[in-house]
Amino acid sequence: MEKKELTCIGCPIGCTVTVTMRGGSITGITGNTCPRGRRYAEKEVTSPTRVVTSTVCVKGGDRALVSVKTAQDIPKDTIFACMRAINGIVAEAPVQIGDVLLENVAGTGTAVVATGAVRRRRD
Amino acid sequence: MKAYDYDIVVIGGGPAGLAAAVAARDAGAGDILILERDREPGGILNQCIHNGFGLHTFREELTGPEYAARFIAMVRERHITCLTETMVTDIDRDKTVTAVNRTQGVFRIRACAVVLAMGCRERARGALHIPGYRPAGIFSAGTAQRLVNMEGYLPGREVVILGSGDIGLIMARRMTLEGAKVKVVAELLPYSGGLKRNIVQCLDDFGIPLKLSHTVVAIRGRERVEGVTLAQVDAAGKPVPGTEEDYACDTLLLSVGLIPENELTRGMGVEMDAVTAGPAVNESLETNLPGVFACGNVLHVHDLVDYVSEEAACAGRNAAIFAEKRRIGEIADSGPQGVASGCEPETVLVPGPGVRYTVPQRIRTERMGERLTVRFRAGAVYRDAYIGVYCNEERVIHRRKPVIAPGEMETIILEKRLLTAYSNLQQITITIEEA
Numbered sequence: 258m259e260k261k262e263l264t265c266i267g268c269p270i271g272c273t274v275t276v277t278m279r280g281g282s283i284t285g286i287t288g289n290t291c292p293r294g295r296r297y298a299e300k301e302v303t304s305p306t307r308v309v310t311s312t313v314c315v316k317g318g319d320r321a322l323v324s325v326k327t328a329q330d331i332p333k334d335t336i337f338a339c340m341r342a343i344n345g346i347v348a349e350a351p352v353q354i355g356d357v358l359l360e361n362v363a364g365t366g367t368a369v370v371a372t373g374a375v376r377r378r379r380d
Numbered sequence: 381m382k383a384y385d386y387d388i389v390v391i392g393g394g395p396a397g398l399a400a401a402v403a404a405r406d407a408g409a410g411d412i413l414i415l416e417r418d419r420e421p422g423g424i425l426n427q428c429i430h431n432g433f434g435l436h437t438f439r440e441e442l443t444g445p446e447y448a449a450r451f452i453a454m455v456r457e458r459h460i461t462c463l464t465e466t467m468v469t470d471i472d473r474d475k476t477v478t479a480v481n482r483t484q485g486v487f488r489i490r491a492c493a494v495v496l497a498m499g500c501r502e503r504a505r506g507a508l509h510i511p512g513y514r515p516a517g518i519f520s521a522g523t524a525q526r527l528v529n530m531e532g533y534l535p536g537r538e539v540v541i542l543g544s545g546d547i548g549l550i551m552a553r554r555m556t557l558e559g560a561k562v563k564v565v566a567e568l569l570p571y572s573g574g575l576k577r578n579i580v581q582c583l584d585d586f587g588i589p590l591k592l593s594h595t596v597v598a599i600r601g602r603e604r605v606e607g608v609t610l611a612q613v614d615a616a617g618k619p620v621p622g623t624e625e626d627y628a629c630d631t632l633l634l635s636v637g638l639i640p641e642n643e644l645t646r647g648m649g650v651e652m653d654a655v656t657a658g659p660a661v662n663e664s665l666e667t668n669l670p671g672v673f674a675c676g677n678v679l680h681v682h683d684l685v686d687y688v689s690e691e692a693a694c695a696g697r698n699a700a701i702f703a704e705k706r707r708i709g710e711i712a713d714s715g716p717q718g719v720a721s722g723c724e725p726e727t728v729l730v731p732g733p734g735v736r737y738t739v740p741q742r743i744r745t746e747r748m749g750e751r752l753t754v755r756f757r758a759g760a761v762y763r764d765a766y767i768g769v770y771c772n773e774e775r776v777i778h779r780r781k782p783v784i785a786p787g788e789m790e791t792i793i794l795e796k797r798l799l800t801a802y803s804n805l806q807q808i809t810i811t812i813e814e815a
Contacts, residue, residue: 268577271580310431324429324443336557337557354445354449372442372443
């Protein structure tokens with residue numbers, strides 16, 4: 258039997274969650290205070306994921322950048338591939354919160370969406 | 381002629397100011413004005429592009445700009461005026477606010493109630509006494525965050541971070557994602573000042589080492605940072621000779637604490653708390669000057685914006701109640717000394733062993749709601765400890781917590797019926813007791 262101790266990143270409480278495993282399958286999860294912690298622990302020991310947040314250049318806006326995130330969490334090992342794809346995006350002002358700026362980033366099936374708004378620059 | 385230009389003037393349009401204004405309006409306040417010095421409201425949230433905000437307030441995980449946008453929308457829906465690029469330079473004891481901006485020049489506003497929501501700023505290198513020259517490449521973590529996330533500049537390629545506060549941890553990940561090499565995060569204390577989840581997802585995820593009980597003892601380079609020397613520190617925080625390690629780097633980020641921005645508050649002669657560096661307040665989050673309320677990081681530095689919003693809403697509601705009482709003449713308009721809160725019996729909240737401070741610092745039990753949230757911080761890391769609450773000498777709450785750490789603000793709820801059971805309640809003491 259194998260025991261793994263994790264810190265849940267689901268919320269700022271940061272529960273210490275203990276996962277017991279046998280032969281690659283989970284036999285028990287303890288220490289979480291909510292279902293979110295259970296889901297996090299299951300994922301973290303099998304296929305860990307993260308939401309990636311960054312910025313994207315904006316053309317013709319009143320600001321040079323807009324903040325973005327992956328609409329869902331993506332596999333941890335695709336983070337840097339995602340960042341390369343995000344750094345290749347140039348958005349056109351105006352941008353609204355929730356605008357999809359790139360579909361299926363780095364083959365993850367997840368979109369990159371704006372988390373901020375940028376108005377068109379008044380000349 | 382109206383006695384006041386505005387019922388409530390909110391100083392600062394960050395998360396605290398926005399939430400205070402929204403709550404004040406919802407509690408019936410008429411004319412509300414928010415004064416914000418930056419280009420847009422939202423405060424520090426606009427540069428906090430990472431996620432993890434709002435689980436408590438909105439039951440979903442948002443980024444900083446998204447969280448700010450929700451509150452900005454609420455302010456707009458309520459037709460609350462927000463003047464941006466406007467700097468408040470002074471507030472009188474009679475609540476006349478002096479401000480300046482490009483279009484109106486210097487102007488004065490008479491407020492019936494004032495909500496202080498100016499936030500905090502970062503401790504800078506000057507506060508640390510690190511020897512060496514003053515080369516380019518030394519930034520506070522928040523400045524680096526603004527440069528990367530809002531201005532689009534990467535301030536360095538090889539980075540050492542001193543201090544493990546949340547902004548430092550967040551910037552370790554952010555700089556790494558943008559292609560910089562973060563070599564190490566050094567922390568003077570034997571524990572991190574940041575949230576555990578940030579150590580996992582910002583350092584562990586990227587293999588960035590965290591060196592506890594370490595500090596920077598030398599910065600090399602005259603024009604630009606060329607490297608720093610770290611050394612281990614002893615229990616007294618003094619560097620231990622022979623433990624020095626050199627790191628080549630072009631950038632040093634400092635995440636070494638936040639200071640509530642209280643120049644205006646002190647200028648008004650508000651009574652301060654030496655530990656929080658914010659004003660001392662009562663259960664209504666009102667300072668010793670009647671009608672002057674405080675909330676958010678100007679009151680005490682928070683870890684979570686959700687708690688800032690909650691606290692600010694409380695300050696906003698109480699400001700609205702104050703303005704209404706004065707409007708109907710229940711509170712006389714006789715200057716700051718007219719209705720000093722000291723006229724009513726007050727119970728003092730005392731930080732006992734293990735507790736650094738409490739907010740609020742005093743309670744008028746008659747004025748409190750059915751339940752009052754008291755926020756406090758521990759002075760050290762405790763495992764399997766208890767939070768104890770004593771009314772006068774009698775213990776009334778004894779709550780077990782697996783971990784209590786200075787980096788994570790604690791709360792305790794005091795119920796009114798518990799306190800009113802005492803006919804002569806002089807003080808309430810909050811302690812941390814080891815098992």
